[in-house]
Amino acid sequence: xxxxxxxxxxxxxxxxxxxxxxxxxxxxxxxxxxxxGGSGKSSCGSGAGAGDLxxxxxxxxxxxxxxSEEAHHYYARMHVAVxxxxxxxxxxxxxxxxxxxxxxxxxxxxxxxxEEAAKKVLAVASLIPQxxxxxxxxxxxxxxxxxxxxxxxxxxxxxxxxxxxxxxTNGLALPEYVKRIKDFNVDHVTITINMIDPKVGEKIYPxxxxxxKRYKGKEAAKILSERQLEGLEMLxxxxxxxxxxxxxxxxxxxxxxIEVNKAVKSRGAFLHNIMPLISAPEHGTYFGLTGQRxxxxxxxxxxxxxxxxxxxxMRHCRQCRADAVGLLGEDRSSEFTKEKIASIExxxxxxxxxxxxxxxxxxxxxxxxxxxKELKEIAKENSELKILVAVATKGGGKINEHFxxxxxxxxxxxxxxxxxxxxxxxxxxxxxxxxxxxEALETVIRAIRDCxxxxxxxxxxxxxxxxxxxxxxxxxxxxxEYIEKAAVSYFKEYLRKVNAxxxxxxxxxxxxIRQGALVPLN
Amino acid sequence: MAYKxxxxxxxxxxACEPECPNGAIxxxxxxxxxxxxxCTECIxxxxxxxxVSVCPVDNTCVIDKSRPRYKAKK
Numbered sequence: 001x002x003x004x005x006x007x008x009x010x011x012x013x014x015x016x017x018x019x020x021x022x023x024x025x026x027x028x029x030x031x032x033x034x035x036x037g038g039s040g041k042s043s044c045g046s047g048a049g050a051g052d053l054x055x056x057x058x059x060x061x062x063x064x065x066x067x068s069e070e071a072h073h074y075y076a077r078m079h080v081a082v083x084x085x086x087x088x089x090x091x092x093x094x095x096x097x098x099x100x101x102x103x104x105x106x107x108x109x110x111x112x113x114x115e116e117a118a119k120k121v122l123a124v125a126s127l128i129p130q131x132x133x134x135x136x137x138x139x140x141x142x143x144x145x146x147x148x149x150x151x152x153x154x155x156x157x158x159x160x161x162x163x164x165x166x167x168x169t170n171g172l173a174l175p176e177y178v179k180r181i182k183d184f185n186v187d188h189v190t191i192t193i194n195m196i197d198p199k200v201g202e203k204i205y206p207x208x209x210x211x212x213k214r215y216k217g218k219e220a221a222k223i224l225s226e227r228q229l230e231g232l233e234m235l236x237x238x239x240x241x242x243x244x245x246x247x248x249x250x251x252x253x254x255x256x257x258i259e260v261n262k263a264v265k266s267r268g269a270f271l272h273n274i275m276p277l278i279s280a281p282e283h284g285t286y287f288g289l290t291g292q293r294x295x296x297x298x299x300x301x302x303x304x305x306x307x308x309x310x311x312x313x314m315r316h317c318r319q320c321r322a323d324a325v326g327l328l329g330e331d332r333s334s335e336f337t338k339e340k341i342a343s344i345e346x347x348x349x350x351x352x353x354x355x356x357x358x359x360x361x362x363x364x365x366x367x368x369x370x371x372x373k374e375l376k377e378i379a380k381e382n383s384e385l386k387i388l389v390a391v392a393t394k395g396g397g398k399i400n401e402h403f404x405x406x407x408x409x410x411x412x413x414x415x416x417x418x419x420x421x422x423x424x425x426x427x428x429x430x431x432x433x434x435x436x437x438x439e440a441l442e443t444v445i446r447a448i449r450d451c452x453x454x455x456x457x458x459x460x461x462x463x464x465x466x467x468x469x470x471x472x473x474x475x476x477x478x479x480x481e482y483i484e485k486a487a488v489s490y491f492k493e494y495l496r497k498v499n500a501x502x503x504x505x506x507x508x509x510x511x512x513i514r515q516g517a518l519v520p521l522n
Numbered sequence: 523m524a525y526k527x528x529x530x531x532x533x534x535x536x537a538c539e540p541e542c543p544n545g546a547i548x549x550x551x552x553x554x555x556x557x558x559x560x561c562t563e564c565i566x567x568x569x570x571x572x573x574v575s576v577c578p579v580d581n582t583c584v585i586d587k588s589r590p591r592y593k594a595k596k
Contacts, residue, residue, distance in 0.1 A: 084534065084535040085535050085576075086535065086578060087576070089578060095533045095535060095578040096533055096579055139535075144537065209576045212568050212570075212572060213568075213575065214570065
């Protein structure tokens with residue numbers, strides 16, 4: 001303790017972060033990402049196309065893992081399940097299903113009161129200083145539970161003012177609450193919009209409950225769509241950032257989502273997140289039971305690519321639970337049950353939190369500088385070639401996970417334009433039961449078989465062999481390096497080999513996005 | 523008669539509670555129940571029983587046949 005007292009504030013922060021298990025690098029002078037105007041801001045921008053954001057928008061999204069692909073490598077979010085009631089029914093949702101080992105929207109292990117939720121937020125903030133965002137996303141609809149939702153925001157804002165507040169809604173009740181959303185400083189709102197045409201909508205929504213009446217069919221979809229778009233317009237008029245979530249349902253709204261994209265773009269939405277339908281039969285949803293399939297990896301990517309233009313596409317969504325805690329690729333909710341929270345010492349420390357943010361800004365600049373150096377090199381090459389690589393990472397934008405420990409792989413598309421994050425593939429499954437090592441390996445291969453290589457920190461010789469057999473090169477020479485830098489460097493080499501006739505690129509098989517039900521990481 | 527909630531079906535989502543014009547719905551050990559003395563089947567308030575209309579699980583809010591139909595007081 002005496003030693004700590006004589007330390008400089010910087011050294012103290014270093015100790016605090018270290019005690020929480022966060023990686024801390026050297027302490028170079030903080031440059032303030034985005035604070036230098038034009039050049040500073042673009043150099044800090046997202047590698048996923050958010051590079052030239054206006055200053056005020058970058059300030060809003062730079063620490064928000066769900067609004068910035070770049071931020072999701074560093075920052076964590078949490079959802080509190082204070083809003084169980086819903087005012088519509090969706091064919092991809094089953095409210096009766098509740099399995100603690102299942103991870104997808106609409107699922108939670110325990111409901112919380114606003115008071116319990118506020119306590120949980122402080123407990124998480126005490127142990128995870130990189131948690132910057134509190135979202136309310138159900139398990140029902142936040143705006144169908146307005147009192148609980150806004151009470152939670154009020155309590156959290158009082159005790160942890162640096163935490164960003166956001167909510168995710170189906171939009172039916174949205175127009176009534178835009179003023180309250182504004183008053184409570186909620187500056188990020190996600191609306192799930194799956195259609196703008198009631199003919200499409202009636203296949204997705206069996207009913208909505210609106211003004212004391214249950215509406216069905218096209219009438220229901222028409223009401224919902226009108227309210228969603230009206231709410232979106234009202235929010236963007238108030239300069240509240242809006243993300244649109246759309247569930248891609250092959251044969252029902254896949255092509256139509258291009259129209260949805262145009263409609264939301266023209267109304268000022270900031271980000272569009274097209275997600276694959278989750279429809280495992282064991283979830284008991286209407287789509288699960290009728291055998292409606294979700295999209296393949298290539299179908300999803302093709303649609304996202306078509307919609308990408310003036311509007312940012314989100315590709316790093318993990319479709320998390322309504323009580324998820326942690327970085328997007330992980331779920332630490334099981335560490336923060338009501339029971340466990342009772343024994344966590346609440347120590348909401350703004351200094352530690354700010355120290356982490358400073359650390360991230362430094363990391364970001366280093367990462368960007370490394371990437372830009374590589375980009376200059378690759379820009380000289382002239383080729384139309386595009387390849388995918390899978391990366392084992394546990395955050396920080398680095399190749400820092402052992403192949404065998406990876407619960408998901410991040411997928412990057414490499415070309416002469418550099419590297420682009422295009423998605424992730426979860427490979428942790430539990431519901432298929434009794435799988436051995438070999439089966440687990442097959443699962444991984446099915447999930448990344450559209451990639452030419454997998455980047456890992458380390459890999460054993462057995463899986464290495466199996467992967468190479470499946471046409472996936474295992475690459476461990478970039479261990480602990482920045483993903484983008486390694487990716488560009490790999491691509492340069494790959495291109496050289498192709499040009500020299502040593503590699504003949506072939507069309508890779510399509511990959512599976514989700515396999516079976518998912519388990520939160522413990 | 524009054525409406526009742528089939529306990530095994532109730533998800534405890536609470537959607538019905540604020541919709542009831544009679545304040546007849548209450549929480550009991552994580553799920554919800556209807557006080558039959560207060561339930562008016564929404565007669566005199568709405569065209570359709572609100573708990574039935576808002577409930578996410580079919581056949582969960584149902585008529586309690588052991589009770590006579592509610593008659594609006596004149």
